[in-house]
Amino acid sequence: MAQKAAKSLAVRNASRLKQTHLITLAVNTIFLFLRFTFRRSLSLKRYILLSIPALAIEFYLDRAAQPSYKSDGTLRSAGEDLDAKGLTEFMWDVLYWTWINVILVIILGNRAWWLYLVVPGYAIYAAVGTASGLKGMLGGMAGGGGEAVDGAPQSQSKRQAKMEKKGGQRMAYR
Template identity: 35%
Template sequence: MANASAKRIASQNEIAIRNLQLGMIICNALYFVIRLLHPSRSFPPSLSQFTIYVLTFLPSLFLAQHLRTTGRPRRDPVTGTLISSGEDLDARGVTEWCWDVIYVTWACQVGSALLGEWFWFGYLSIPAFACWKLYTKVIGPMFLGRGGPQNTETTDAVEEDKAAPSEGLSKRQQKMQKRERKGEQRVKHR
């Protein structure tokens, strides 16, 4: 059963890596082809335009290489059997953010070639998103506490649970409710 899951992840990763490579080639080629064919765009791009392009291309190249190396499945060279499926490239968290940065870079490259240099301001969505995540995951809970304004729905549910009678519950279930109210780590939510 686990082998089937590893094979599925490996095939999805191979497709994602192939699409990543194709996307890198197409978007970067489009940037220069549109500039060459579009009458109001300068070709070759000015030094400032090319500097912005390179400064945004390098992080996307680094992230694409990271996704390729971590997601590439390893196979036995002799038999071709799957040794490792690689990291799941559809995973949430950092892998998802790598894809987001690459997609924003591609959109800014093609958009700036089509619509103008002001389109590079879309790249500011990356640090804005990072600041928002930092605020909601670290700064907000640190200074506003666990039951700050962002968790009013959760605190209302906990207060309702406290007010609800514990009739019909076993002693074990009552203990688990008390532990959950205290916020103990060993209580598992299902």
């Protein structure tokens, strides 16, 4: 049963990688064709600089998700799942946004390169959201005594208040 899931993942990965490579080839070919024929004003330096991350991500995804086979033709490894959450999902977002951005540059001109700032802006937004979530999650573990970090008293549970009233927690030795 596990081999069936691995074969299914390998087929899905191979199909998605082929589609990704074709879209990248089409978008980049159209840009370069238009740049060298009709729209000479399109910035080639910005295109190269801002396409390098997407090409590196595509190369990484291709290497990580490419299925590998044994010499007899049986599946050795299906590769990484391209639908995984987290970093893989963010890499797909960068790749998609690069394609969209190159198309917008073809349509709108060089000023559309500024839209590429959405990628680092989103990364910062996601990092701040994660950090504040971790801060909130770890905030309850940090405090020990009666006052919080900002000087305001922390509320105690009824059990803690009773224990403090009786003289604190006592250790029993056996």
